Amino acid sequence: MGIHNADVADAFDEIGDLLAIEGENPFRIRAYRRAARSVRALPKPLAEMRGAEDYAAIPGIGEDLAGKIAELIRTGHLETLERLRREVPPQTRELLALPGLGPVRVRALMKELAVKSRADLSDALAAGRVATLPRFGAGLEARLKEALARSEPGTTRRLPLAVAAQYAGPLREYLASVPGVSRVEIAGSVRRGRDTVGDLDLLASAASGTQLFAALKRYPDLRELSASGTTKASAVLRNGLQVDVRVVAPQSFGAALHYFTGSKEHNIRMRRLAQSRGLKLSEYGLFRGSRRLAGESEEGLYRALGLRFIPPELREDRGEIEAAGRDALPTLIERGDLKGDLHVHTNASDGLDTLERMVAAAQAQNLSYIAITDHAKHLGIVHGLDAQRLAIQAEAIEALNERLRGFRILKGAEVDILEDGRLALPDAVLERLDVVVVAVHDHFGLSEARQTSRLLRALERPFVSILAHPSGRLIGEREPYAFDFDKVLDAVSERGGCLEVNGQPTRLDLDDGHIKAAVERGVLLSVASDAHSADELVNLDGAVRQARRGWARPRDVLNTRTHAGVRALLRKR
Numbered sequence: 383m384g385i386h387n388a389d390v391a392d393a394f395d396e397i398g399d400l401l402a403i404e405g406e407n408p409f410r411i412r413a414y415r416r417a418a419r420s421v422r423a424l425p426k427p428l429a430e431m432r433g434a435e436d437y438a439a440i441p442g443i444g445e446d447l448a449g450k451i452a453e454l455i456r457t458g459h460l461e462t463l464e465r466l467r468r469e470v471p472p473q474t475r476e477l478l479a480l481p482g483l484g485p486v487r488v489r490a491l492m493k494e495l496a497v498k499s500r501a502d503l504s505d506a507l508a509a510g511r512v513a514t515l516p517r518f519g520a521g522l523e524a525r526l527k528e529a530l531a532r533s534e535p536g537t538t539r540r541l542p543l544a545v546a547a548q549y550a551g552p553l554r555e556y557l558a559s560v561p562g563v564s565r566v567e568i569a570g571s572v573r574r575g576r577d578t579v580g581d582l583d584l585l586a587s588a589a590s591g592t593q594l595f596a597a598l599k600r601y602p603d604l605r606e607l608s609a610s611g612t613t614k615a616s617a618v619l620r621n622g623l624q625v626d627v628r629v630v631a632p633q634s635f636g637a638a639l640h641y642f643t644g645s646k647e648h649n650i651r652m653r654r655l656a657q658s659r660g661l662k663l664s665e666y667g668l669f670r671g672s673r674r675l676a677g678e679s680e681e682g683l684y685r686a687l688g689l690r691f692i693p694p695e696l697r698e699d700r701g702e703i704e705a706a707g708r709d710a711l712p713t714l715i716e717r718g719d720l721k722g723d724l725h726v727h728t729n730a731s732d733g734l735d736t737l738e739r740m741v742a743a744a745q746a747q748n749l750s751y752i753a754i755t756d757h758a759k760h761l762g763i764v765h766g767l768d769a770q771r772l773a774i775q776a777e778a779i780e781a782l783n784e785r786l787r788g789f790r791i792l793k794g795a796e797v798d799i800l801e802d803g804r805l806a807l808p809d810a811v812l813e814r815l816d817v818v819v820v821a822v823h824d825h826f827g828l829s830e831a832r833q834t835s836r837l838l839r840a841l842e843r844p845f846v847s848i849l850a851h852p853s854g855r856l857i858g859e860r861e862p863y864a865f866d867f868d869k870v871l872d873a874v875s876e877r878g879g880c881l882e883v884n885g886q887p888t889r890l891d892l893d894d895g896h897i898k899a900a901v902e903r904g905v906l907l908s909v910a911s912d913a914h915s916a917d918e919l920v921n922l923d924g925a926v927r928q929a930r931r932g933w934a935r936p937r938d939v940l941n942t943r944t945h946a947g948v949r950a951l952l953r954k955r
């Protein structure tokens with residue numbers, strides 16, 4: 383009870399790191415990393431599956447790792463991990479987060495200088511001992527000093543929305559099941575659908591706060607109840623995630639939900655608007671003097687201020703209050719508007735499921751087309767398709783299309799943008815595809831000028847349809863690469879291309895601000911799952927939420943069109 387998929391993935395990642403620091407067999411390390419990725423992407427809770435046999439059916443999980451998942455779910459511990467932690471303390475693993483420090487160098491620091499923590503490293507750097515090690519130089523020494531001065535670990539860690547939501551949902555259900563509780567809602571950044579989440583905020587309507595917080599204290603996933611009174615409690619979950627819970631009276635529920643949904647900036651503007659009309663807005667309601675004008679529902683609150691209801695995704699003070707006052711809020715895209723998905727992988731490249739299974743899954747998701755965009759062959763891409771294998775896949779797609787009713791498979795590929803902006807496949811091959819998705823998968827560290835001209839050069843190619851995960855960020859792991867977004871927007875806008883909103887939980891790329899800029903510029907978006915397995919088609923939900931945060935309407939999104947409409951739009955260039 384209380385073990386989430388993210389816990390299992392974290393444990394496997396940690397084992398991978400610790401094995402790497404110990405200089406273990408690379409195949410074993412890779413197996414743990416792959417398993418972590420696979421578990422992280424799994425949309426159903428491991429704890430609700432039947433056990434080792436089910437786990438072994440997950441791609442990337444063999445019998446041995448299935449046993450480890452079962453052990454972790456059953457006992458909350460992993461013997462392998464505990465043993466490794468005794469050999470390599472967790473503080474040593476934190477060194478891996480510093481620039482230039484991979485497992486080999488961390489191991490050298492540990493063995494040669496007995497450096498096992500950031501504090502040890504600071505001392506060794508101050509004593510000038512680090513630069514003397516082989517493979518460490520004055521340049522790295524300077525970067526490490528700077529990095530240590532800049533950041534304390536663990537202070538600003540924000541979780542990807544999908545991970546935070548995995549914790550928020552069950553906690554909400556638990557609290558809602560406590561006797562005397564009539565309503566529980568998730569507020570804060572989770573409700574706004576922000577891509578990363580600092581802490582969870584829950585709001586309850588209950589007969590007794592004290593009783594609710596006593597139940598919270600018994601929540602199996604709880605590390606500690608750090609504060610609790612009659613209307614407010616704060617707690618920390620086992621994974622370190624902070625939780626704020628508040629209890630409010632029913633007549634204030636809407637006002638409180640609005641207040642604790644935020645954002646803070648949105649709230650401040652709303653309060654000023656109320657003040658300008660001689661009213662007072664607080665988490666208890668909207669008041670004229672002591673008379674409550676609204677507060678039971680959010681709708682009533684907005685109405686009383688003369689505003690249209692503002693969807694939580696827009697509440698960032700980016701013009702939404704003005705738009706609501708002019709009745710000019712966008713009708714945001716919804717999942718049901720999507721007719722297809724233009725970025726899907728199969729087991730022909732690094733996906734896990736067959737073409738047929740991906741199609742069946744897409745049909746089950748109410749889509750009427752998908753583009754199969756397996757990776758094109760290129761150095762460093764495992765199982766990438768060359769022209770010949772693409773031709774074989776095209777035949778399979780055509781044969782399947784013959785049999786399908788009311789569903790269409792588009793032929794595509796995800797093609798690497800090489801360091802100099804050329805593409806990994808020649809135009810003659812790309813010409814035969816319906817959809818060409820291009821993306822950067824290496825050389826993230828180029829200067830802004832070089833990265834920008836690399837992207838622009840690729841976007842000039844005649845058969846390019848969509849720039850996938852345009853910023854290259856991995857939430858919590860990798861910053862976006864440096865590039866001039868406005869120039870990319872210009873290029874895409876001029877030649878009628880399309881930018882992707884990638885729904886992989888750790889990508890969510892483009893981010894909301896860039897989506898809004900693209901929408902204002904009239905650039906079409908491809909709201910895509912980038913699914914690497916049938917289960918991952920639900921990434922579309924996250925992609926849609928992200929697009930909504932960027933003010934995207936159905937007409938701003940390419941794949942709200944029929945497949946014929948998509949092909950016509952892509953042809954028009």
Ligand code: DGT
Binds near residue numbers: 570580582645649
């Ligand atoms: P997070 O937790 O960093 O992902 O972001 P939020 O938006 O969930 O922020 P959080 O948890 O600090 O606060 C939840 C909501 O409470 C926030 O969205 C708006 C409201 N709030 C918090 N502090 C203030 C404040 O100083 N003024 C106003 N007007 N509202 C606040």
Ligand code: CA
Binds near residue numbers: 582583
């Ligand atoms: Ca929060």
Ligand code: CA
Binds near residue numbers: 570582583626
């Ligand atoms: Ca909070």
